[in-house]
Amino acid sequence: PGSGDTIVTTPRNVVNEMVNIKNPLNVATVEDFFRAILAILLIIAVPLIVFFIIYAGFLYVTARGNEEKLTTANRALFYAILGGLLILGANILINIISGTIETFTTSPGFTSDD
Numbered sequence: 001p002g003s004g005d006t007i008v009t010t011p012r013n014v015v016n017e018m019v020n021i022k023n024p025l026n027v028a029t030v031e032d033f034f035r036a037i038l039a040i041l042l043i044i045a046v047p048l049i050v051f052f053i054i055y056a057g058f059l060y061v062t063a064r065g066n067e068e069k070l071t072t073a074n075r076a077l078f079y080a081i082l083g084g085l086l087i088l089g090a091n092i093l094i095n096i097i098s099g100t101i102e103t104f105t106t107s108p109g110f111t112s113d114d
Contacts, residue, residue, distance in 0.1 A: 031098045038090055045087050052080035 027033045059073035 034094055049080055049084045
């Protein structure tokens, strides 16, 4: 090399080695990620829903015809059932979306090279 040229050398093992990063979530797709979150949500939500349905029943029993307490019991039961339906709806929605995506990605005209 001429005067003033700088030679930069890099060790071969640093250039040729790949760095592997382990996935801490143990999920391969976005669908698996949402299914894992929903599974955790179900573990937490189902006992809470059952508890609030039992609590609403307790409120009905202790209301003894009091309109205010009956309204509170109705509201508690309504929201407990609504919460259960939302959790069930989330599970159904994930199944529908994943089925739709699977249908599009496995169709004969689909190419991911675009």
